Amino acid sequence: MKTSLQLKMSQQLTMTPQLQQAIRLLQLSTLDLQQEIQEALETNPMLEVREDDAGDGEHSHHNDNLNGESHSSDSLNGDASKHETSTNDDSDHRQEVEIQEHIPDDLAVDSSWDDIYTHTPTSHGLPSGDDDFNFENVYGTTDSxxxxxxxxxxxxxxxxxxxxxxxxxxxxxxxxxxxxxxxxxxxxxxxxxxxxxxxxxxxxxxxxxxxxxxxxxxxxxxxxxxxxxxxxxxxxxxxxxxxxxxxxxxxxxxxxxxxxxxxxxxxxxxxxxxxxxxxxxxxxxxxxxxxxxxIESGKDEYVVPDVIVRKDVKNNRWLVELNPEIAPKLRVNPSYASMVKRADNSSDNTYLKDHLQEARWFIKSLQSRNETLLKVATNIVEHQRGFLEHGEEAMKPLVLHDVAQAVEMHESTISRVTTQKYMHTPRGIFELKYFFSSHVSTEGGGECSSTAIRAIIRKLVAAENPRKPLSDSKIATLLGDQGIQVARRTIAKYREAMHIPPSNERKSLI
Incomplete structure (x- = not known):
């Protein structure tokens, strides 16, 4: 057997720790994100919560468009979709020593590499400062x-x-x-x-x-x-x-x-x-x-909306903004950052450099998460204006591919963004996935979403004569009169999904 030396060139995709962190933060729910931020604050001395109130009362409203301006990576304002640079004095900025690592303005969180990186979030919440006296902890019960x-x-x-x-x-x-x-x-x-x-x-x-x-x-x-x-x-x-x-x-x-x-x-x-x-x-x-x-055991679970949608009546448009309460505002601690020495390779200085880089990447990852979430939510609102104006019966068909194509991201990224994320609208709080549904063709050449069909079925059942409830075939006929061709077995499937009993069980004297 002869020994030989060969040189080969190849290309492969690798996920850096920074990209893994960005993708992981993107798919975390609100409670998991709060836990992640709390852990970062406890382990990284370079991170701190912003105490200034300069931008607390301001909310940057977005309708249809996402502002693509670049932002500083040293601070993250938790206000609704508004990212501001640090409000420290110029002297504080001059004291900071830049680390020779390039942090791009647009952090790539779009990826289809689900088989390379998977994450199962755990349900944790951010402990509050008044946990010593919590009403539910004192008066709640978990008895079975x-x-x-x-x-x-x-x-x-x-x-x-x-x-x-x-x-x-x-x-x-x-x-x-x-x-x-x-x-x-x-x-x-x-x-x-x-x-x-x-x-x-x-x-x-x-x-x-x-x-x-x-x-x-x-x-x-x-x-x-x-x-x-x-x-x-x-x-x-x-x-x-x-x-x-x-x-x-x-x-x-x-x-x-x-x-x-x-x-x-x-x-x-x-x-x-x-x-x-x-x-x-x-x-x-x-x-x-x-x-x-x-006798219910366990504690109540509360849903905190990630996105808030409201209507600007004056201009007749819908405004989309991030919930400013879902995460604290973070920044790099200027005092600790000023202690970093450019040419010092001591263990203490290396420790500070590493944590400064981690802090900046973490802030940038949070900023990218917010921008991506806002971009996807804005596009969903564009598609579902009819639902916001008129209710479920006006819901339009929407699939992940439609949003992915509009925001120029991969479908797997849209799936991450819409999982365990909630939108507060004048009609209630809904998970972002609620706005996605398949379609059924109509006689006029249009399309009707499955959500709208469910709403129509629910409306027909609510208005039926309890002595002679509508059968699935009769509901299919009534939908056909409206130009929506749906098979009887599809009506039965939708009815069972809404926990509506069949007609013989809905019959009543009342």
Missing amino acids: LWDHLNWQLNLTTMTDRDRLIAEAIIESVDSEGYLQSSLDDIFEGLIEALSGDDDPLEMDEVEAVLRRVQHFDPPGVCARDLADCLSIQLNQLPEETLWRSDAIKIVKEHLDLLGTRDYAQLMRKTRLKENDLRDVILLIQSLNPRPGNQ
Whole structure:
């Protein structure tokens, strides 16, 4: 085997740490971004939060166009899409020593290299300065249904034997409040636990304890089935409640007829008139078929909009701006930056140089994220003016490719920008992905978005006669009359996605 020396030239794409950071910041949600900024402030002495109020009251409004001016990379103003240079005195600028590293004006965050770099954001929030007294931390609750039931059990006077039975019953309750195990299984398990007692356990004891536990809050808990759950709630109502006895009879004997909405058969079985049956059904519908859901565990999650859209009535145009509250304003600390010596290679000076470069790249990455987010949001608003003016029925078809082509970026970049980013509009807060939908052709040669079709279906169902609800075929016919050709199976798919039951389940006397 002969040894030889060969010279080869090749080209390959590599992602620098700075580009990785820019892409990672681009796809972070608001809470994740706040956590990232907090970590950067804690680890990099060169970064600090701007305390000046020079630009706090100003918001740079953008409509249709994105200002492409270059900005200083040493500061980032968190105001809505407005990036200002540092307001320090000229003496502070003269003290800073420039590092010989080129930071481009337009940082490239556009990339289709999803297979090279992936990131799964974690849900963290920026801790606030008043965490020592937080209303939700003090008065909120994270108790589960089982904690809630055991807390009531501890306040109930019982013998040790009955308490053991009650604990076994509570352990078999699922998250909706129903018993997962049959009473026979609970009884057999308790026999083994009480095998050492001289007095053998009887089923009557288990049933008696079950009836006591079923009086716990929430009403209807520890039920064996739906009929049992509704009966427990009805029995806990005052005896003088109108139609209580008739409701109990229907729940215990004719729940299947009520489920199939066979009102004619119900009236024959119960000998109730139509108006009376309507009142009984209203009473039953006021009950909770899933009592365990009343006890929610965990903390509430809040959505902080990244983009704010409002209408300038005077000029009749829509203004798009970044939310100034999503991130603090950052800058390079001028005092620490002035300590960097150009020709000094000591460890201390190298430490300061490295952190100064990291701080400038981080600020530039944040600025690029804001500019990209604003550019994409502005383009979305351009496409969906009809939605902002008239609602969902005026939503136009829009796909990632349309926005990517308009802003001259890759579709994967648009996907990153629109994930877990929210827009506040006069019609509510929506995720940016909400404004994207497929299209259906109309008879006039135009296009109608799937979101608009869903809105029309919802409107038709809301206006239908509850005695004769619209079938999927009838809805398809009504859409066809409006020039929108949609198949019946597509109507069914959209209806199920909106959690609208089929026509036979929507039938009602009310």
